Amino acid sequence: MVARIQLPKTAARGEVISVRIAIQHPMETGFRFDVNGRAVPKNVINTLTVRYNNAEVFRAEMGSGIAANPLLQFYTVAGASGEFVFEWIDDAGQRGTERAMLEVQPG
């Protein structure tokens, strides 16, 4: 599972920053059938959480309505320099983790 993260390297304290994450995932809806007529089991990233300096700042619960290779974006306030930890899990139990650092300058 490949994921890409986009957030500024540095930000001023109190600044609103945009955080984006794109994950490569088929997001199988569970409504499709294979060539033999058997239902393809649902397999979507059901939960994604983002922690910033160990505090949860974003959580998404996704279902069949989200397209493959989802791209999520949210805004948060830059508090102190620290690490963003992205964690997600899909219906097949596969987990993914990505990390990114943010440096906050006293503004």
Place this chain on the structure above:
Amino acid sequence: MLNVIDRWRCCWAEATGKPQRFAKPLKRMRFLLSPWRNFCVIGCLAFTVPALAQQAATPAKPKSGIEFAGADIRAMQADDFANPGMLWVARGEKLWNVPAGRSNKSCASCHQDASSSMKTVAARYPRIDAATGKVINIETRINGCRERNQAADPLQYESEELLALTAYVAHQSRGMPVAVVADATNRPHLERGREIYYRRQGQMNLACVNCHVQNAGRRLLAETISEGHGNAYPAYRLEWQAIGSLQRRLRACYYGVRAVMPAFGSDELLDLELYLARRATGLAVETPGVRR
């Protein structure tokens, strides 16, 4: 047609007081989703084609497929983060540095930094392999390298790994103009590719030229027919929800005109790919492009 029947049934029900019976909506949906819809639509197009004036096969200035796309698709392709094809490029970058096969060599062991060593590749391919005299595209070149230098098994066409590597290699030439040169070695293949481009085939009896030259810019249902250039491939298609090779796209057109689809990596598709590259001369490489 079904709407008319439904309305008639509605009137009948009011007049007689009998319960209404509508055509099952599911049945209608099934028609809209079935290949028969395309059959009807392309069939209609087949009748209109001979009536159109013949135009030159290669427009003076080729127009990339992205110019026929809507604003949302253009925005998606222009933003490197929103472009989902970049996920495959990122994967390809990782694979570039991973040793494969019994030689325990990675691509980077010989080719070092792809951003310099692989630059111009997508603009020059497909080309003739000096050793075998056959047409090779980036996919077959990667597999050739795996077998000869890495002692690794070739990757399956359309496998995630091959798509990622191809996208990564082709991405290094982004923005460079396609410049496949016609010379004595590739001329027979170019000629054959041109022949295929002009050959009517399938139950629809349509040639590539009928849609992508004579009807380029016109509508086929909700789609605008493009000039059919391959400069964005491997490209992310929303229909596929994944990145796919140019040959996958070409096979989709074969399917569209109800012709027998040539196998991946077959001489027919390679020759056609070569002709398409020649036809797209001057267009910037867009890999990974985004298409509907």
